[in-house]
Amino acid sequence: MQSDDVGVYLHVPFCERVCPYCDFAVVAARPLTEDVEEAYVEALLAELARRQVDFGGRRLASIYLGGGTPSLLRPGSVEGLIDAVIGAFPPGEALEITLEVNPSTVERERLPGFRAAGVNRVSVGVQSFDDLTLKRLGRAHRGSEAHATLDACRRAGFDDLSLDLIFGAPEQSLEGLGRDLDAAIAFGPEHVSAYELTLEPDTPFAAAAARGRLARPAEETVVAMIEGVEARLGEAGYERYELSSYARPGRRARHNRRYWERRPVLGIGVGAFSNDPPTAAAPHGSRRSNPRALPRYLEAVAAGAPPAMEALSAETARGEAVFLALRTAEGLDAATFETEFGAAPRGFFAAEIDALAGADLLHEDPSGDLRLTPRGRLLSDSVFEHFV
Ligand code: SF4
Structure with a gap:
């Protein structure tokens, strides 16, 4: 899609401990020493200084500090990073600056500092309010800490708050998820992200599942959970605007x-x-990726090595345009697609569209716009694989 702005994502890999289902680029670091923090922040600043030219002249629409656990950084580090990004790109109106926060005492105490540093949106990794579910997920916090962190966010002045929940956790029941949803709604966040627990390769959970040692809820329970999340949050005034994302207007x-x-x-x-x-060389844009191991990343930045680059082919870009748009409530706008690729989606994907529409997974408007049906939202992965 044509766009004259840029969003900047800053990844902070440190976590109190590595959760057994996580396959993000993370390292266990508790406590995070000042030396390690400073060396990493310096590397981020060096990479930003070198990479900003590829996005030169663009308006800054958003900054997102994610991880890992970026709230393990001290507020001064967060402020330095935000200032550097704003110095690199002229900020647009209503600049959104999000920080992911995990519930812990240290991070709670830093919330006023993060607010003063310019953060105006927090995403709190609650996952569950139930101690047993948190323990089975291998999380480092307890339900009472989640409540305390949410309250502390409000006291620190954050009026744009997102809350992450996981469902399909080991031994989690439909009733247990219902209690989590009740607690989330009672708090009244502006945004909720609700993710189904997925088994990622090479994680302790995947290994446990392979040995038959992970008691995941039955498939029909997970389906009821997906439907229950949408129904319960919908009744409470949250719109499901993307498969895992719910927001107040x-x-x-x-x-x-x-x-x-x-x-x-x-x-x-x-x-x-x-x-x-x-x-001109990559008319559909390109994807760049940094090394996933912290030492390799630090070496690459020190050596001035650019991230790996993959120019997107028209075929890859078309597939991505379809399945990424299908994640959203609005779906795929056929006219926008045609402007970029020279023909409507049906011009490239007629067989796929007919098969998926016939299976009640996809809805096609007379204009050619595409959206997932309710059944398609339940089975979204099997829809997306037709376009990858
Ligand atoms: S806190 Fe989040 S990012 Fe860190 S290990 Fe756990 S799931 Fe992964």
């Missing part, structure tokens, strides 16, 4: 939307991905 996450809309994102840090804008 006017509170959709602007940075996250950039990925579904294929807008430019400069990703800085360990394992970070960038969506570079189109150029």
Whole structure:
């Protein structure tokens, strides 16, 4: 999609401990020493200084500090990073600056400092309010800490708050998820992200599942959970605007939307991905990716080595345009697709569209616009594989 702005993602890989289902680029670091923190922040700043030219002249729409656990950084480090990004790109109106926060005492105490540093949106990794579910997920916090962190966010002045929940956790029941949803709704966040637990290769959970040692809820329970999340949050006034994302009116996450809309994102840090804008040599844009191991990343930045680059072919870009847009409530706009690729979606994907529509997974408007049906939202992965 044509766009004259940029979102900047900064990845902070440090976590109190590595959760057994996580396959993000993370390292266990508790406590995070000042030396390690400073060396990493310096590397981020060096990478930003070198990479900003590829996005030159663009308006800054959003900054997202994700991880890992970026709230393990001291507020002064966060402020330095935000200032550097704002110095690199002229900020647009209503700049969204999000920080992911995990519930812990240290991070709670830093919330006023993060607010003063310019953060105006927090995404709190609650996952569950139930101690047993948190323990089975291998999380480092307890339910009471999640409540305390949410309250502390409000006291620190954050009026744009997203809350992450996981469902399909080991031994989790439909009733248990219901209690988590009740607690989330009672708190009243502006945004909720609700993710199904997935088994990623090479994680302790995947190994446990392979040995038959992970008691995941039955498939029909997970289906009931997906439907229950949408129904319960919908009744409470949250719109499901993307498969995992629910927002009160006017509170959709602007940075996250950039990925579904294929807008430019400069990703800085360990394992970070960038969506570079189109150029004459790469008319459909390109994807860049940094090393996933912290030592390799630090070496690459010190050596001035650029991230790996893959120019997107027209075929790859077309497939991505379809399945990323299908994640959203609005779906794929056929006219926008035609402007970029020279023909409507049916011009490239007639067989796939007919098969999926016949299976009640996809809805095609007379205009050619495409959207997932309710059944398609339940079975989205099997829809997307037709376009990858
Ligand atoms: S806190 Fe989040 S990023 Fe860190 S290990 Fe756990 S799931 Fe992964």
